[in-house]
Amino acid sequence: MKIDFTGVLKDAWALFKRDRDLLLRIAGPFLFLPAFALALVVPDPPMPDAATRGDEAQALVWAQAVTDWAGANGGWYCLAYALSFFGMAAVYTLYLDRDRVDIGTALRRSATLLPRYLLAMILVSLPAGAGLLLYAIPGLYILGRTMMTGPVIVAEGPIGAFAAIRRSLSLTRGAGLPLMSLAAFGYMSGWLLGMPFMALDGAMRDGGQGNPVAIALVDAGAAAAATASGVAMALIAVSVYRRLAR
DSSP states (O other): OOOOHHHHHHHHHHHHHHHHHHHHHHHIIIIIHHHHHHHHHSOOOOOOOHHHHHOHHHHHHHHHHHHHHHHHHHHHHHHHHHHHHHHHHHHHHHHHSSSOOOHHHHHHHHHHHHHHHHHHHHHHHHHHHHHHHHTSHHHHHHHHHTTTHHHHHHHSOSOOHHHHHHHHHHHTTTOHHHHHHHHHHHHHHHHHHHHHHHHHHHHHHGGGOSOHHHHHHHHHHHHHHHHHHHHHHHHHHHHHHHHHTO
């Protein structure tokens, strides 16, 4: 079935307007709070500089800094992402479960689906993340083709992580470019909304002289941008799945 970019966005927006109270009850604790906590109290990973690219010794120093950072903070990132994935699964369950469930039931059923959902998201994130780091477009294409993985786990279960990815690839065959555009819209919107807040955060933290209240407000803005992007991507995926799975 042909995917209409504008039609999908209109449907996603209509779902949000109709159910925003329910969606915010899920997004608040499971998308916003983890993102806010990461921005507020967990330091960013060390980034390579220009010297790292041409100096093997500098590259080794940077690699060791990343290893040390991961040992100290990786667990918090894993926990935050697990909570966010749980929230996304709950949104899918709210709309795509075979039974028309309420929010409490959606959360309970999402908990039972979480292990396979997490595995599927890890399997998707590895090639998509590599593609985004290299040239962006391959990563966005992978995100588009695998966009149905979460909805499939919820709507067509019991199904394993690998089978859900294969099912997503099957459903999206022939619709890769419009789905890549939708993935780019969700990904880039969140990045563009969040970048000013993260830049302000970095500027205020330099030298350790930033006002803690101001930093918290800026980090809350960055978390809100990430939350908006996550909710948008979930509702876009719901709209696309309803079209492709008819």
